[in-house]
Amino acid sequence: MINDNTILLIDDDLDVLSAYRNLLEDDYSVYVESDPSVVLDKISLDWIGVIVTDVSMPEISGLELLVRLQAFDKNIPVILITGHGDIPMAIEAMKKGAYHFLEKPINPEQLLNYIETALDERRLYIQKKLWQQKELTLNFIGVSGWAKQHRQYLQKLSEIELPVFIFGELGTGKTLSARYLHQISGKKGTVEFIELFDMYSPENLQNKLDESVFSTLVIENIEYLSLPAQRLLLKLEHSQEKRFRLILSSHYSPAQLLEQGKLLPELFYLFSLTQLECLxxxxxxxxxxxxxxxxxxxxxxxxxxxxxxxxxxxxxxxxxxxxxxxxxxxxxxxxxxxxxxxxxxxxxxxxxxxxxxxxxxxxxxxxxxxxxxxxxxxxxxxxxxxxxxxxxxxxxxxxxxxxxxxxxxxxxx
Ligand SMILES: Nc1ncnc2c1ncn2[C@@H]1O[C@H](COP(=O)(O)OP(=O)(O)OP(=O)(O)O)[C@@H](O)[C@H]1O
Known part of the structure; x- marks a missing residue:
């Protein structure tokens, strides 16, 4: 495995590798590799570093390597060196998730700039990830396969803004999950809980929304949110002015609620890919x-x-x-x-x-x-x-x- 804070250079041309090494080794620890097929064995998911690779290589191209790296970890910064004037290739690389591309002959200053920002971003990302893992392991206790997977889901979901549906029996950790999803997302602002025990009208919901400022809204026992109020929620969810992440929870699964006519089909589909079950x-x-x-x-x-x-x-x-x-x-x-x-x-x-x-x-x-x-x-x-x-x-x-x-x-x- 390669040490942290290292720049990994990949090119099948040894002279080019040596030129890059000379350029970078005053400021960074540098590791050179002429065989792209071994790159994945050299880095871990928590590796803090940047990969700079040539695009044109005989066995595995830089683009193919980028695809493999993305499948391994979407966040690894990869800077591609493309042939002069190869704009279509560069566009494709960016679409596939490259951090940046540089045309040959490369501008050394630009390369150093890209590397510096990429390394800083990667370091922050890994620090946040490790902090999230620590928070979750300390506070969302459990050694079962479910607990481990649940913590991982929470961590993944914290990176995006999508609405989430958490369901499960009494006392299984739904509220705790919602609280930690908010906390580890590192969002500014508070989390607001609305626990429902009786039918809740759109007016009640609107009043609640008007009187509070929050960045995460958790509605517990969603089955008591009347269908017109659910429509209001849906409208807010699709609105440009939406200012919070929505988390719904229930003792029932979205499929059960849909079947009982207690969940709007549109809301059911909204949550179709982000349902978490607390066992x-x-x-x-x-x-x-x-x-x-x-x-x-x-x-x-x-x-x-x-x-x-x-x-x-x-x-x-x-x-x-x-x-x-x-x-x-x-x-x-x-x-x-x-x-x-x-x-x-x-x-x-x-x-x-x-x-x-x-x-x-x-x-x-x-x-x-x-x-x-x-x-x-x-x-x-x-x-x-x-x-x-x-x-x-x-x-x-x-x-x-x-x-x-x-x-x-x-x-x-
Ligand atoms: N994995 C866990 N690790 C540590 N504490 C937990 C865990 N799961 C639940 N708890 C604690 O157990 C209690 C019940 O959990 P929580 O309120 O999140 O459950 P719930 O599913 O929301 O319950 P209800 O259905 O009654 O609303 C809380 O005090 C919570 O902090």
Missing amino acids: PLSKRLNDIEVLFRHFVDLTCSRLNKKKPAINKNILQNLLVQNWVGNVNQLMHAAELFAIGAVILENKVYTTMIEDNVLSLDSLVSEYEKKIITEILDRFQGKVQAAADYLQIPRKKLYLRMKKYELNKKHYKE
């Missing part, structure tokens, strides 16, 4: 342990407490739980564990809360009851709406309400 913990068991440890650590450092040991039995117990509230629920279990309320004893978590001995199952049930109570309260006792929100059949919700002795009448206004 429930049951589909990424690998993430449970790291998330649990993370939340225990956070709670202990917040409370300045000694970290309790997390042994194998505890971890096994975590894996067999039904995490209805996903990461949110896991976070609560970790917090309880961190404050010592939950102690493991032969595969059973016990707690001294109010002098009762509670198993982990009881804690999970408590949490489930808490979620259902909150949602019933939010929807004023409307069981169908609450069941839709929780994505469970109405009958199942009734059974749970019976189990926890919850009466819908108590939640009506």
